[in-house]
Amino acid sequence: MKKPTQHDPDTLPSKAAILDFIAANPGKVGTREIARAFGLKNNLRAELKRLLRDLADEGAVARGGHKGKKLHHPGALASTLLADIVSRDRDGDFIAVPDEWDEDEHGAAPKIRIFSPRKPRPGEAAGLGDKVLLHVDEVEPEDGISHRGRIIKIVERPKHRVLGIFRANPKGGGRLEPVDKKMLGREMQIPQGATGDAEDGDLVAVEAQRISRFGPPNGRIVERLGSLKSEKAVSLIAIHAHSIPDVFRRETINEAEAARPARLEGGREDWRKLPLITIDPADAKDHDDAVHAEEDSDPSNRGGYIVTVAIADVAHYVTPGSALDREALVRGNSVYFPDRVVPMLPERISNDLCSLKPNEDRAALAVQMIIGADGRKRDHKFHRIMMRSAAKLAYEQAQAAIDGRPDDTTGPLVEPILKPLYAAYEALKRARDERGPLDLDIPERKIVLKPDSTVDRVIVPARLDAHRLIEEMMILANVAAAESLEKARTPLIYRVHDEPGIEKVNALREFLASLDMPLAKAGALRASNFNAILGRVKGTERETLVNEVVLRSQAQAEYSAENYGHFGLNLRRYAHFTSPIRRYADLIVHRALIRALHMGKDGLPESFALPELSEIAAEISATERRAMLAERETKDRLIAHFLADRIGATFEAKVGGMHRAGLFVKLADTGADGFVPARTIGDEYFRYDEAGHALTGSRSGESFRLGDSVTVKLVEAAPVAGALRFELLSHGRRGTPPADRGRRFDRERSGGKKFKDYGAKGRDDKGRDAKAGAFKSDAAKGHDEKKRSEERRRKFGKKNSRHKVRKNKGKRK
Incomplete structure (x- = not known):
């Protein structure tokens, strides 16, 4: 990236200087990159955002790139953008055009020739009509094409098919009941002979055959996806609606089954005598993190602790470029439904070799952290180890033991293991309170199912200190991972959370002003500004309202190869390290640590640099959003089934x-x-x-x-x-x-x-x-028509209404 000349960090650069910098780095810079390049102090960030907004309003700059965060001159293409594949050239290569382009202002949309550095796997190949996320470079013009693009991800395919439930007609054929909320009330007729092998109640994919101005369209069933009469049917809808891969390829399964347990060799340290324990939800099937704490005997750290977090060594089994690795990247993360889990890795890896089961040898990456009495981390060091978990506890089980209600499992663990863990957590909590992360209170509900996968009840699980203990120790380990990789100058994928945008903050400020609760205008906003607002309404009738509005003002967390901090946690650097079984980002961080700290040959390849990691970050951010949407829709469907008879x-x-x-x-x-x-x-x-x-x-x-x-x-x-x-x-x-x-x-x-x-x-x-x-519904429509007729009679009178009908009849004749 080309940097500007030295600038006074206490003053804003001129518009001309900013425009020159954007021109030198088209589509690669946003607010943070500009602030960093000019060395601006934090108190100028808000003013810089206003200046950039003025430039956008004047038409001097345009936004593009992933989520519109990168700036470029109008008429120029961003380095990362959404595009539509519209044709092929004479050599058969795809030609795409930008998804958003103002032809009135900038002329015809530039064409982008798409190239692929590798042969796509089955099901991954792009096609005409697809919307894709591209990395774009400018090249020497050829046949009127001056850009080439590499596909990062297929964002959307043409919607030729409609998903729905087939309702059979006893006389033949049937109808399709769409599963998409936006298509409710728009059923499709399935003629006799077009039903394939579908049966009543099946989830099917249908292609529209005829669309008429009168009557419902006809369709033909092209794929039977499963029966909604079977168990686990509701999540099946979301899996197919969002194209979530739920069946592993044969080569992936074969590779997983061929894997053998890691051995104590190649520099791996023997930590099997350290009594690490796992604390997870009671229904968890995989256990990828274990913890331990003890008082620090160092006289210079009186009242401090040594906290150890050990994470399953997934990188040992899932190596770069392997079948397991390729499929894990496509999936991006595990998806959790109330009735099933769609895992990122096969069960042989996730529930067996990498699950930290009690009293079994397991390979792990561990970080040992020195914590002061004030809860702040003083030092840390990573190790590649062989461990043996001393116990597997549920959150409620651990909390009950520390509250004086131990059971047979936790009784022997209270004094030597649980009490030191909780004492270390008390110190970490002091540091957390001083740091002041965003403290939103939004209760999360859990759906409890019956054996037949129907809803039994919906509960709000209690928020225990056991949950907070694990959460704080995982955050601390994630920070340590980011710090170690930055110190080693090794590229990584950060977990980032941007500060709220100007528009959302202004809207929030106006709303709070209506409640006589001012939000500061001067300087950059911090999480503490929002916490002060939330503290004022805690326990009042406005608490839910203000929490919801503050939540909606926040940006969405994502993955990025470039660091711009985590606003919600109020951390300058943060990476996901603690769940490589279910998140691909964590696996990348594990490999980066192995490479940076020389802990083996299965680390991040030397060829991986910022561009490659940026593409991976964009892909897994998209799969994360896909999973969140699918999970939410499935909960909506289950509860709608639960309430349908009420x-x-x-x-x-x-x-x-x-x-x-x-x-x-x-x-x-x-x-x-x-x-x-x-x-x-x-x-x-x-x-x-x-x-x-x-x-x-x-x-x-x-x-x-x-x-x-x-x-x-x-x-x-x-x-x-x-x-x-x-x-x-x-x-x-x-x-x-x-x-x-x-x-x-x-x-x-x-x-x-x-x-x-x-x-x-x-x-x-x-x-x-x-x-x-x-x-x-038809009944509702009939009721409304009757109601409208009565309103016409009241408005025009009975005589006029009849006259109107006779007049219309005469016209029809």
Whole structure:
């Protein structure tokens, strides 16, 4: 990267200097890179962001790259961008064009010739119509093409197929019930002879055959994906809807089965006498981290501790370029559903050779950390070891033992192992409180299933000190890994979390101002600024509301080969090291440590540098987001199944999001999300106030705000899509009607083009799809038509209404 000339760190660079720097590094720099290159102090970051926003508003710079964080001159291509594959050249190479391009301002979109450095594996090859993430370089123009691109990831394929549940007709054929919320109410007919081998209740893929203006489209079943009558069926929908690989290739399984336990050789240290223990959820099947703590006998560290964290040595079994490695990269991470786990690695590796089972020899990478009495890490050192776990404990089991209720397993461990661990945690907690990470209180619910994989109940597990103990020790080990690799100047993949964007912070500031809670404008924001706000509302009726709004103002954590810190944890450097069984990022960090500290020949290849790791970081960030979405959708479907037989029941809920089409509510007992269409709220138009997170009545001023407690009635459930529709039974807050109320609202309420009650689409505050008309059953449509007829009669009178019908009949004749 070309750097600017030396600059005064106490002043902002000129616009011209910034533009020159961006021109010299097109598509490679963002806010952080500019601040670092010019050596700017932290208190100038906010002003720099405002300056860059002004340049964007003036059209002097444009944003591109992954998630739009990199800057370039308008008309130039970013080094990483989304593109659509549109054609082939005469040699058969794919030609792509940028996904976003302003032809009016910059002319025709530049063409990018795609090349592949290796032969793609089956199922990975790109095709026409695909949307891909590319790494782009400028080349000598040839046939009017001046750029070439390398595919990092296929982001989206053309949606020729529709997933759904096949409902058979006894007379032949049937219909498709789509699983996508956005397609609710848009069933597809499957003619006789087009059903393949599908049976009633099967999850199938269908290709549309005919789309007509009248009646539902016809389709043909092209693939039977599984039966929803079988166990573990609900997660099957998400697996196929998001193209999550759930069957390992034969070569991967063969390689895993051929693996043999690691031996105490090649410089591996023997730590089998150190009583490390694992503490995990009670239902965990793999155990990849173990901990130990003891008082430090060094007189210079009085009151301090030696904390050891040992992590399964996955890198010994999954070597670079192997079948196991290739498939682990494609998967990116394990995916956890309530009824199953889709693992990143085969069970032979994850649940056997790399699971730190009690009283069995296991290979591990361990970090031993010296902790002062103040909880701060003074020093650390990594070791490649052979260990033997002394015990396998559940969180609740460990907590009960330390609270004076030991069992047969924990009784002998309390004094020698558990008490030193908890004492070390108390010291670490002091350092954590002083560091001040973002302290959001958002309870997480867990779905408990019956043996048949249906929902038994939904619970909020207690947050124990045992959870916090493991969490703090893992964070400490992750920091140590990042520090060691930076010191050795070895490339790595960081876990990064950007500070909130200017737009989100301004929106949050406006919202907090409406609650008489100012948010500082001067200087760069820190997690402590948000914690001060959260502390003010703790224990009040505003606590849930403010926690939700602060959460939504935050950026999403991701993986990156370039470090820009972790805002939420308030850490300057952070890497994932502690879960290589289920995250590919951790496996990369393990290999980097082996390479940097000369602990074996199976480390990160010397050829791996920043560009390669940047591509891997982009891929695994995408697989992580895919997993989160699939997990959330599966929980929605399970709870919708659970509530499907409770139509008409009332529930206590909170407003969890909103859009001009209506309210999203979250039930208090199950945490289920549902939708209340705006047209069903009262008898007036409700206007969406985005800044205030509220829907407000045009005449009465009645309003519903994010976090408000409400009573709702379940009106309709669509279990296959995981969708619930509610009716609001409680009233909102009384207030002053909006200043611009009047005819415009009445016009919109009566069906103006600006607002349609049913069928309005949009996104709520969490980015979920909102479609108010999603649940329109035939019965509901008939009821609404009858209601509209009665309204016409009241408005025009009985005589006029009949006259209108006769007039229309005459026209039809």
